[in-house]
Amino acid sequence: MCSEAGWSEVKIEAMAQRQTTGDVQAGGGLSGRFPGAGSLCENCGYSLEGLSGDQDCPECGLAVRDSSPALRPGLAWQRGMGLGSWLKTSARMVAGPGAGYRQLRVGGSNFRDRLYLASFVVGLGLAVWLGLRSYGVGLRQARLWFVIVITGVPVATYTEALGVAFFSRRARGWRVPFELAERVACYAAVGWVPAILLMTVAQVLVDRGYVLDWWNPAWGRYTLLTDVILSSVLFGVSILWFEMLVWLGIRKVRFANVP
Ligand SMILES: [Zn+2]
Numbered sequence: 001m002c003s004e005a006g007w008s009e010v011k012i013e014a015m016a017q018r019q020t021t022g023d024v025q026a027g028g029g030l031s032g033r034f035p036g037a038g039s040l041c042e043n044c045g046y047s048l049e050g051l052s053g054d055q056d057c058p059e060c061g062l063a064v065r066d067s068s069p070a071l072r073p074g075l076a077w078q079r080g081m082g083l084g085s086w087l088k089t090s091a092r093m094v095a096g097p098g099a100g101y102r103q104l105r106v107g108g109s110n111f112r113d114r115l116y117l118a119s120f121v122v123g124l125g126l127a128v129w130l131g132l133r134s135y136g137v138g139l140r141q142a143r144l145w146f147v148i149v150i151t152g153v154p155v156a157t158y159t160e161a162l163g164v165a166f167f168s169r170r171a172r173g174w175r176v177p178f179e180l181a182e183r184v185a186c187y188a189a190v191g192w193v194p195a196i197l198l199m200t201v202a203q204v205l206v207d208r209g210y211v212l213d214w215w216n217p218a219w220g221r222y223t224l225l226t227d228v229i230l231s232s233v234l235f236g237v238s239i240l241w242f243e244m245l246v247w248l249g250i251r252k253v254r255f256a257n258v259p
Pocket residue numbers: 041042043044045046057058059060061062
């Protein structure tokens with residue numbers, strides 16, 4: 001594997017080539033010149049307009065070229081859809097989500113991002129269904145959980161994206177429209193695994209009648225309220241990974257430059 005510096009150099013060369021091409025195509029709309037009008041420092045959001053690629057950001061000192069959109073080639077799934085790129089993208093979001101979001105391509109259609117979320121959610125739903133069935137949970141219950149997963153996760157993901165876009169509009173200089181918040185949230189899908197796993201285990205335990213056995217009568221009566229409070233706390237903790245991924249992603253794209 002190349003070192004981080006080597007990788008950057010390759011990308012900067014690619015960027016330089018693009019700039020040259022852009023100069024040749026002067027007047028064309030697809031020049032991709034960087035920095036250009038609207039280019040921001042990825043670190044602090046300072047406008048890089050009028051600076052050259054070999055200067056540093058006057059505000060934070062980051063090299064101007066480090067904010068180039070050429071450093072956002074896209075996640076594997078964004079570059080080409082397939083089982084391999086799906087697995088690579090999911091593994092990246094587990095092992096190095098910060099580096100993954102730093103590569104996230106911004107701008108353009110969200111079709112692939114939605115498809116990633118959809119495929120992940122269907123996979124999760126099937127895993128839950130199979131898991132519940134293999135532990136002897138009834139067909140109706142398993143089917144119910146499948147439906148809860150494939151509808152609940154997208155609804156929660158889009159609610160999060162709406163919230164983040166709303167928050168970003170009020171944050172100074174952040175450039176996170178709903179489309180970008182949506183893209184970030186789609187790739188945070190892996191963050192739902194703990195919550196889904198927890199729900200599945202809870203359903204198996206309830207089904208087998210362990211829940212009341214586990215409750216100590218000395219703590220008081222086991223009521224529906226106890227159930228609701230406990231589930232809310234557990235669910236709140238289990239979605240932290242998803243929340244963390246989204247916020248990490250937003251921090252990495254809030255000043256991103258569209259190619
Ligand atoms: Zn800066």
